[in-house]
Amino acid sequence: MSATVLHLLNDAFPGKVVTSGSDAYDNETNTPWSQTCWNPAGAYVQLSSAQEVAEALKIVNKTGTKFSVRATGHNPNAGFSSVGPEGVVLDVRRLQSKTLREDGIAEVGAGNLWGEVYKWLEDQKLSAIGGRDRQVGLAGFLLGGGMGAFPNLYGLGADGIKSFELVLADGSIINANAKDHPDLHRALKGGGSNFGIVTRFDLDTHPLIKVLYTIKLFNPSDYENIIRATISAQEAMEKDNRIGLFTNFNNGFVAVGLLYADWPEEQPQAFEPFEKLESLMTTLVPPTRGTLLSLAETMGHAQEPKKRRIGSVTTKVSFDLYAQVYEAWTEITKTLPEGMVLHYTIQPVGEAGVEAGQVRGGSAMGLQKVPQCWWVFTCEWPQAVSDEAAERAIEEITDKTKQMAQEKDLLLDLMCMSFATAGQKVLSSYGADSLRMLQETAAKYDPTGVFQNLQNDGFLLKNSV
Ligand SMILES: Cc1cc2nc3c(=O)[nH]c(=O)nc-3n(C[C@H](O)[C@H](O)[C@H](O)COP(=O)(O)OP(=O)(O)OC[C@H]3O[C@@H](n4cnc5c(N)ncnc54)[C@H](O)[C@@H]3O)c2cc1C
Known part of the structure; x- marks a missing residue:
């Protein structure tokens, strides 16, 4: 330099x-x-x-x-x-301001972590829609859409952004919201780092969201029943937007998070199929009456330094597809070098989640209103092991999943920025109209292309087709 x-x-x-x-x-x-x-x-x-x-x-x-x-x-x-x-x-980690306005909007600096924002809001009996891990930053999460523990309740994290404060390429500081620069407001919801550097997010808040959660580990050999229970919970989600779930297929166990956005007297019926499984290895987190903060603290354990790579695919919901993905994953894991782990998570989004986003003004992401699964595949490996095998593993599992879904007419175009690998054409996956809108917005607010040309990398418009 x-x-x-x-x-x-x-x-x-x-x-x-x-x-x-x-x-x-x-x-x-x-x-x-x-x-x-x-x-x-x-x-x-x-x-x-x-x-x-x-x-x-x-x-x-x-x-x-x-x-x-x-x-x-x-x-x-x-x-x-x-x-x-x-x-x-x-x-921008030091942009840590937090102000609660009288109208209930939380103005939070882009350098805050979700754990910090949840804690501050919960002290005031409020919640905002953010990440499931306390250590994750607001900025990348919100600019990529952002999936919280309960996507069906109030939509994605980005759907709750009333206004962005950002610095444009020419150094001017502006606000983008429904009134001022509404085109930019919409583009920033899922459009990533193509338009400016966001310095503050003004977030919608909700009365404190109580959360009942438990995390159970099952034996992967019982995958068919685990998938049946997952699908049954996804179906229940379409009728009850307080249900949240993740099913993570991992090395020697399947971790299932059963989440409910309230404190009912009893465990919701939607989770009964999991209670009946005989393959339970252990209950990692017993049923806990907590909040988004305590859940994010439970999920946000310190992780060992490792190399990591991720990949994103979105599909409709299907037992056959989920079972095929498991089988393909099992085959790929057999080929991995020692020390490398490939795991994946089924992350459900229901129709109510898509609708909640539309009601809040919509985003750049072009979500389709169908029950869906946002797959995230994650490869983790130590420094000593070569990167190529990880690149291959992520490419193979994402390609196979896409291909199997396509054959069954279950593939959705969307790739979520939060879970995508660098080469994936995230912005194109939002659809031609969205992509055009993003290109026009970038040309308007960054006419000399500073964020395309000087910014080192990212899900940039220049790489999107
Ligand atoms: C342990 C873990 C848990 C996670 N949990 C979730 C989850 O529950 N839900 C979910 O949706 N995702 C989740 N993610 C994914 C996460 O949301 C993304 O990795 C996100 O990009 C991280 O945000 P960050 O601010 O740390 O990003 P960074 O790595 O710092 O940045 C990500 C991208 O955003 C850009 N950027 C950062 N700040 C700004 C800014 N102020 N203005 C403009 N551009 C900016 C960067 O240039 C970069 O391109 C998780 C990731 C991890 C590692």
């Missing part, structure tokens, strides 16, 4: 520019969730206000410097929120 840029950054942000040769630099480099993103940058700039973000963007723009924007670095795609020695990471 050029000495001029470093000089300008140091001048503008004394004490906030971290370069190599310090513990702080190693910490910055090793922040991302996946070691595939531990790519030492030329500099990390720790920004703590929208004005500072604007100033930093002006400097990188003026000097033609490559940059990445990072909230908490949970996206495992190398180069998205990381950049090599030639570039600078604009780190």
